Amino acid sequence: MMFSNPFIYFCKRLMKLILKLPMKKLYTKFYYIVIPCVLFGVLSCKNPVDKFTSPKGYDLKKPDKFNMPSSLLEISGIAFHNNNSDTIYSIQDENGKLYKQKWDVKKQINTKFSPNGDFEDLTILKNNIFVLRSDGVFFSFPITESGKKETKNVHEIKGLLPKGEYESIYADNEKNQIYVLCKSCPGDKKTKMVSGYIFDYIAASDSLVSSGEFKVNLQGIEAVNPKVKTNLSPSAMTRNPRTNEWYILSSANKLLIITDSKWNITEAHRLNSSTFNQPEGLAFDTDFNLYIANEGDEITDGNIIKFKYVPAQSK
Structure with a gap:
């Protein structure tokens, strides 16, 4: 008999092989560990299709x-200049460097813009x-500095955001604004909301001026997907240039x-943790393709994953 899920078939075959091994005291602990793990794998694979979904136009x-x-094992953010994916700009969360590289080319140029942080x-x-x-501190410098080993032309902007922890920033080039x-x-914490802040960029003084605030009501998560808890700790944000979502x-x-x-x-x-180890970066390109950056760990490399935009087929 063939099973519809290859992993279930593999798990059951493995169980049969293990059970045929001679029962010796030496193997007792081995049985206690392996068999429960295999059983868990069988149970967890029964309905894998329903657990993870994708946004319209993308297949995650x-x-x-x-x-x-290795220098970008802890990649924590990515960006494109004018949504042009020919060059990837990225940072990692410790050494105060900007990284610049081509897609699928590991060699990169890095520019020191700040002490470690x-x-x-x-x-x-x-x-x-x-x-x-x-x-909540901002560091601003011209993109032309990205080819240098170190830049001194950095403006550090403090005191604009309330006390808290921040990981998400987005630039609106049409409105000349920064969103955080x-x-x-x-x-x-008590309101089930996530706070956001908008700043106008004043080029003449290379400064940010508060322009407004917004809220994301987390109660809406359960309304659109009852299987998902209403907690959210944002690690990246961007806007889809095709839909403005x-x-x-x-x-x-x-x-997501x-x-x-x-x-x-x-x-x-x-998001499936086997694909999204630690998703920390988010961007779109001019063709509306979606990019998600993942931090690595002792086992997994840091990576950037690209999901091609596929328009809906007209009926």
Whole structure:
């Protein structure tokens, strides 16, 4: 008899082989560990299709993966200049360097812009790079500095954001604005909300001026997907240039949330941890392809995964 799921078939065959081994005291602990693990694998594979879904136009089960060099094991943010994916700009969360490389080419140029710190995301507004540190401090410098070994032309902007932890930043080039989303802020915990902040960029003084605030109501998650809890710790954000929808990534919750232009949640997708080890970066290119960056660990390389945009077929 053939099983519809190859992994279930493999698990059952493996169980049969294990049970045929001679029962000796030497193997007792081995049985106690392996058999429960295999049984868990069988049970967890019965309904794999229903657990993980994809946003319209993308198939999150078909990634094009680009493994990062060891220097970007802890890649924490990615960005494209004018959505041009020919060059990837990225950071990692410790060493205060901007990395620049071509897609599928591990060799990269890195530019030191700050002493070591907890750097979580970056974005490009016109011809300026903005890096966000986890404590809400911004670092701004011209994109032309990205070819240098070190830049001194850096503006550090403090005191604009309330006390909290931040990992998500996005630049609106048309409106000349910067958006920031809170990962963990004291005022959000009791309200089931996530706070966001908008800043106008003043090029003449290379400064940011507060322009407004917004809220993402997490109660909307359960409304669109009852199987998903209403917790969210945003690790990256971007806007789909085709639909103007906001895409919000949560590494801790293994979630991809989509909202409309007014921050109302319209979709909630659970992410498969076997593909999304630690999703921390998010970007779109000019062809509307979706890119998600994952931090690595002792076993897995850091990577960037590309998901090709496929238009819906007209009936």
